[in-house]
Amino acid sequence: MIRNHRGEVAIAYLFILPFVLTYGVLFLWPTLQMVYLSFTDAPLIGPGEWIGFENYVEMFDDRRFWTSVKNTAYFVALTVIPNTLIGLAIAMMVSRLKGWQQSLILAMFFLPYILPVSVVYRIWNWMFNLQFGIMQYPLTWVFGKPTPVFRTQWMFMPAVAFVTIWWTCGFNILLFLSGLRSISTDIYEAAALDNASRWTIFRRITWPLIWPVTALVLTIQLILQLKIFDQVYLFVQGGRPDPSMVLVQYIYSQAFQKNQGGYAAAIAVALFVIVIVFSVLQFQLLRARGEK
Amino acid sequence: MADIVLNEVSKSFGAVSVLDKVSMHIKSGEFIVFLGPSGCGKSTLLRMIAGLEQVSEGEIFIGDRRVDQLPPNERGVSMVFQNYALYPHMSVRDNMSFGLQNVGTPKDEIARRVDEAARMLEIGQLLDRKPAQLSGGQRQRVAIGRAIVREPVAFLLDEPLSNLDAGLRVRTRVELAQLHHRIGTTMIFVTHDQTEAMTLASRIVVMNNRRIEQIGKPMEIYSRPASRFVAAFVGSPAMNFLPVTGVSDAGGFAAISFAGQGPVTTTVPFTDIPKDKLTFGIRAEAARISREGQGVTGVVDVVERLGERTLVYVSLPDGTPLIAEDEGVSAVEPGQTVHIAIDGGAGIIFDEPGKAYHAAK
Numbered sequence: 187m188i189r190n191h192r193g194e195v196a197i198a199y200l201f202i203l204p205f206v207l208t209y210g211v212l213f214l215w216p217t218l219q220m221v222y223l224s225f226t227d228a229p230l231i232g233p234g235e236w237i238g239f240e241n242y243v244e245m246f247d248d249r250r251f252w253t254s255v256k257n258t259a260y261f262v263a264l265t266v267i268p269n270t271l272i273g274l275a276i277a278m279m280v281s282r283l284k285g286w287q288q289s290l291i292l293a294m295f296f297l298p299y300i301l302p303v304s305v306v307y308r309i310w311n312w313m314f315n316l317q318f319g320i321m322q323y324p325l326t327w328v329f330g331k332p333t334p335v336f337r338t339q340w341m342f343m344p345a346v347a348f349v350t351i352w353w354t355c356g357f358n359i360l361l362f363l364s365g366l367r368s369i370s371t372d373i374y375e376a377a378a379l380d381n382a383s384r385w386t387i388f389r390r391i392t393w394p395l396i397w398p399v400t401a402l403v404l405t406i407q408l409i410l411q412l413k414i415f416d417q418v419y420l421f422v423q424g425g426r427p428d429p430s431m432v433l434v435q436y437i438y439s440q441a442f443q444k445n446q447g448g449y450a451a452a453i454a455v456a457l458f459v460i461v462i463v464f465s466v467l468q469f470q471l472l473r474a475r476g477e478k
Numbered sequence: 479m480a481d482i483v484l485n486e487v488s489k490s491f492g493a494v495s496v497l498d499k500v501s502m503h504i505k506s507g508e509f510i511v512f513l514g515p516s517g518c519g520k521s522t523l524l525r526m527i528a529g530l531e532q533v534s535e536g537e538i539f540i541g542d543r544r545v546d547q548l549p550p551n552e553r554g555v556s557m558v559f560q561n562y563a564l565y566p567h568m569s570v571r572d573n574m575s576f577g578l579q580n581v582g583t584p585k586d587e588i589a590r591r592v593d594e595a596a597r598m599l600e601i602g603q604l605l606d607r608k609p610a611q612l613s614g615g616q617r618q619r620v621a622i623g624r625a626i627v628r629e630p631v632a633f634l635l636d637e638p639l640s641n642l643d644a645g646l647r648v649r650t651r652v653e654l655a656q657l658h659h660r661i662g663t664t665m666i667f668v669t670h671d672q673t674e675a676m677t678l679a680s681r682i683v684v685m686n687n688r689r690i691e692q693i694g695k696p697m698e699i700y701s702r703p704a705s706r707f708v709a710a711f712v713g714s715p716a717m718n719f720l721p722v723t724g725v726s727d728a729g730g731f732a733a734i735s736f737a738g739q740g741p742v743t744t745t746v747p748f749t750d751i752p753k754d755k756l757t758f759g760i761r762a763e764a765a766r767i768s769r770e771g772q773g774v775t776g777v778v779d780v781v782e783r784l785g786e787r788t789l790v791y792v793s794l795p796d797g798t799p800l801i802a803e804d805e806g807v808s809a810v811e812p813g814q815t816v817h818i819a820i821d822g823g824a825g826i827i828f829d830e831p832g833k834a835y836h837a838a839k
Contacts, residue, residue, distance in 0.1 A: 373563050376559065376563040379528065380576050380628075383580070395567055
C-alpha cells in the first residue's frame, strides 16, 4: 500500500506540538536560562555580566553551601529508607485485613498525604508545643523535662523527618499494597505446603517479588526528599535557619533574600546534577539487584 | 503410604454451606478423581485435605493421624495448582528445592532428588530457567516435579490439565497415568472433565451440589450410575432420558413404554421400582439404528459422523429427542424415518427424585 508518508509525519508533529511547546516554554527554556544565569552575576531580576565559572568556584568555597549539602544528605538518610520500610511494613499489615476494615485502615493511613504542608506544620507544631503538645508527655518521660524539639539543633532534622514520614507514608503504602495484591495467593499456599515459615516466606517470596515496587518507591522518595524545602522552612520559623539549612532553602535565600540570582542558579544547577546522578545511579543499581 | 479417610466433613463460608457431610475412604496408592460441575465443592474438598481451607465440621485422617486441625505442611501432602503457582523469581531447580530446603534436607540429598525428578519428567535441561521462560506444558511438569521431590504420602492435583491446549492435555493425561503407575503414590485429582476422570481414575467420586453422588470405578459409574445426575454427567454423548408412559410386569422385569412406543423389556426387577413418574435412561450405544425394521421409530434431525461410529439425533413421534448410534459408514440422512432397536438390558429406570434402578447384579 502506498501512503503519503510526509503527510502522516506532518500530522504526527501537529499532534505532539502542544506538548512540545508547553514543555519547551515552561521547562526546557527556563532550565537552559538557569544554566546560563549560573555563569553570570545577575541579580534576582534583570541581566548580569558573564563571569564564567566564578559562581561555581565561590560555591565550592562556601561553608554554608556545604552545610546545606550535608543537611540535605542527612535528611535523605533519615527519610528515604525508613519511609520505604515503614510503608512496606504497614502495607503488609493492612493487606492482612479484609473488606471494609482494610479500606478504613488504608484511608486512615492515607489521610495525612492529602493535607497541604502548612496544615501538617500546624498539626505537628501544636503536637510538639512546649506547653500544650501531647508529644511532650513521651518526651518528658524520656528526657525528664519538656523539650523544645524544633529549637534543639540535634533533634530538628529527625523531628522533621518523622513528620515527613507521617505525612507521605500513605502514598508508599498504597504502592506497596497494590504490589502485594499482584502476588498470587496460590504462591503463598504453595509456600505453606512447602514448609516455609513466616520469615522464610517474607525473605524468599514477598521481598523478592515486591522488589520492583520497592525500587520504585526508593527512587521516588530519593528525588522527593533531595528537594526538601517546605517542612524545614516552616518548622525553622522563629529559630536560627543556618544550622539546619537545606539546599533548596539555600537557593531560595540566595535568590530571594540576598538578590543573587546568578549564584543561586549555580547552586540550583548543582542540585539538579545531584538529583539526576543519584536517582539514575540508584535506579540502575536497584534494577541490577532485582535481576540477579 | 497411608489411607486417607474423610468422616462427615462439612464446610460453610459464613451462612453459605459448600460441602455437606462428605465421607470417603481413599486407599493408599489409589488414583481418585473428584468429578463434578463448577461449584459442586470438589476443589474446596481438595483444599481441605491439603489444609488450605479450614474444616467446619467432621474429621480428616491421613494414615492413623487426625490432620484436620494441622497446618498444611504437617500433613505430608503435595499439591499441584491449576495455574501451577511456581515461584516466578526462582529457577526451576530452586522451585523444586524450596520445600526441601525449608525442612533442612542436606544439599546433596536435595540435588539428588531434584535431578531424579527432573530426569523422570524430562525437564533436566530446564533446571536453570525461570518459570516465565517455560511453556505451559513445561511449567506443568515443574509443578509436578516440585510435588514429587517432597516424596509426599499423597498428591493433590487441582484441575492441573485445564490450562493446557487440547493436544497437550491428552499427552499429559497419559504421562500422569504412567507416573502414577511408576511411583504408586496416592493421587487425588480434581476435574470437571469426565474424559479425564474416566481415563485416569481407579475410582471416581462424582460430586454435585455439596454432596457425593456416587463413588465407584469408572465403568461402574458409567454403566450403573446411582442417580440421574451421574448418568447425565458421565458419558458422551449424554444419556437419553425418555419420560415413561406405561410400565408393566414382564416375567418379573419391568417393561416400559415411552413416546407412544414399546413396550421395551428391561432387566430391572419389576418389584424394585415405584410405578409413577419414571424416566427411562438409555445410552446412545444401546439405541442402535436397525436395518431390520425393529424397534421404535423416529425422524432423523441431525447426523454426526465421528469416523468409527455415527450419532443420529432422532425425534420420536411425540417430539421426544433421542440420540441413537449407527455404524461408522452410515447411509442415514436427515429427514429419513428410521427404526431404533433399544437394548432394554442396558436401560436404567429413574424415579422422580432421580434415584436409579438397575438390573440385579
